[in-house]
Amino acid sequence: MKFSIYxxxxxxxxxxxMQNYDVELQEGDQMLLDALLRIKDLDDSLSLRKSxxxxxxxxxxxxxxxxxxxxxxxxxxxxxxPVVLRPMPGLPVIRDLVVDMTQFFxxxxxxxxxxxxxxxxxxxxxxxxxxxxxxxxxxxECILCGACTTSCPSFWWNPDKFVGPAGLMQAYRFxxxxxxxxxxxRLEDLEAPDRLYSCHNIMNCVEVCPKKLNPNAAIAxxxxxxxxxxxxxxxxAKKQIAIxxx
Amino acid sequence: MLIExxxxxxxxxxxxxxxxxxxxxxxxYSVMALVRFLLLQPNGYEAWVDFFQPCWWRFASxxxxxxxxxxxxxxxxxxxxxxxxxxxxRSVLLKLLVVMLWLYWAxxxxxxxx
Numbered sequence: 001m002k003f004s005i006y007x008x009x010x011x012x013x014x015x016x017x018m019q020n021y022d023v024e025l026q027e028g029d030q031m032l033l034d035a036l037l038r039i040k041d042l043d044d045s046l047s048l049r050k051s052x053x054x055x056x057x058x059x060x061x062x063x064x065x066x067x068x069x070x071x072x073x074x075x076x077x078x079x080x081x082p083v084v085l086r087p088m089p090g091l092p093v094i095r096d097l098v099v100d101m102t103q104f105f106x107x108x109x110x111x112x113x114x115x116x117x118x119x120x121x122x123x124x125x126x127x128x129x130x131x132x133x134x135x136x137x138x139x140x141e142c143i144l145c146g147a148c149t150t151s152c153p154s155f156w157w158n159p160d161k162f163v164g165p166a167g168l169m170q171a172y173r174f175x176x177x178x179x180x181x182x183x184x185x186r187l188e189d190l191e192a193p194d195r196l197y198s199c200h201n202i203m204n205c206v207e208v209c210p211k212k213l214n215p216n217a218a219i220a221x222x223x224x225x226x227x228x229x230x231x232x233x234x235x236x237a238k239k240q241i242a243i244x245x246x
Numbered sequence: 247m248l249i250e251x252x253x254x255x256x257x258x259x260x261x262x263x264x265x266x267x268x269x270x271x272x273x274x275y276s277v278m279a280l281v282r283f284l285l286l287q288p289n290g291y292e293a294w295v296d297f298f299q300p301c302w303w304r305f306a307s308x309x310x311x312x313x314x315x316x317x318x319x320x321x322x323x324x325x326x327x328x329x330x331x332x333x334x335x336r337s338v339l340l341k342l343l344v345v346m347l348w349l350y351w352a353x354x355x356x357x358x359x360x
Contacts, residue, residue: 190258
C-alpha cells in the first residue's frame with residue numbers, strides 16, 4: 001500500500017517534505033495505525049504518537065487524506081491511495097506527525113474543565129438524577145484528540161483567542177452539570193468577542209470528530225444560555241432599581 | 247429589552263445578535279420583494295418607478311439597505327480579522343469598508359427617502 005507522509009525533523013531539515021512509502025501489509029493489518037507501525041519497522045526515524053490503539057486516548061490524531069482523524073480507528077480499506085498523512089493543521093510541528101498541543105490544552109484549561117462546587121463535600125458522592133446525568137451524554141465522551149479544534153479555521157486564525165470546539169464543548173459540559181455552581185461565571189468568561197463568538201458554524205468540527213460528537217450544537221447552546229443570562233441580568237437590574245425606588 | 251442587550255456589557259453577543267436580527271430583516275424583505283415582483287411584474291423603467299413608489303415600500307427598502315450594511319460590516323469585519331493578519335493593512339481595509347458602506351447608505355437614503 002502506498003503512503004505519502006509529511007516529514008520534518010527541525011534538527012536536520014530546513015523545511016518539511018513529503019516522503020513516499022510502499023509497504024507490504026500483513027494479515028490482520030486493518031487500521032491505518034497498523035500500516036504506520038509497519039512503516040516504522042522499515043524506517044524508525046518516522047515519529048508519531050500512539051497509545052491505546054482503540055480510539056480512546058486520542059494520541060494518534062493526524063490529517064488523513066486531507067481530513068483529521070484517528071489512525072487507530074481509520075480502516076485501511078476506506079482510504080484512497082496514496083494515503084497522504086500530515087500532522088494536524090494549525091499547531092506547531094515538533095517532528096513528523098507529532099504536533100505541539102500546548103495551545104490546545106491552554107484553551108481547554110481556560111474554561112475550567114472541572115466541577116466548581118462550593119458546598120462541603122458529602123460523605124459519599126454528589127448525586128445526580130438520571131435526567132440530569134443524561135444531559136452530559138454527547139459531551140463527556142470527548143477524548144481531547146484535537147481533531148475538531150485543529151480543523152477549525154477560526155482556531156487557525158486566532159488560536160490564542162478562540163477557545164475552539166473541543167474547549168467550548170467541555171465548557172458546556174460543565175455548564176449543564178447539575179452539580180456545578182459556576183454557570184454565571186463560566187458564561188461571563190466567554191463574553192470576549194473572540195472566545196466564543198468566533199465560531200461561524202463552519203461545521204468542520206462535526207465533520208471530523210472521531211467520536212461522532214457535535215461541538216457545534218454545544219456552542220449554539222452556550223450562545224442560547226448567554227442570551228438567557230443577559231435577560232436574567234436585565235430582570236435583576238430592574239428588580240434592584242425597583243427596590244431602590246421603594 | 248433588545249436595545250439593552252445590544253449594550254457594551256455584551257460585546258460578543260451584541261455582534262452575534264445583530265447579525266441574526268439583520269439576517270431576519272433581510273429574509274423578510276426578500277420574501278416581500280419576491281411576492282411584490284410576482285404580483286406587479288414590473289417591465290420597463292416606468293413600471294420600476296411605480297414599483298418603488300409606495301412610501302412604505304421605500305422605507306422597507308431603506309431598512310433593508312441599513313440591515314444589509316450592518317450585516318455586511320459584521321461579516322466582512324470577521325473575514326478581515328481572520329484573513330488579514332497585518333494590523334495596518336487590516337485597519338486600512340476596515341476604514342475603506344466603513345467609507346464604502348456609509349457612501350452606499352447615503353446613496354440609498356437619497357434614492358429612497360429624499
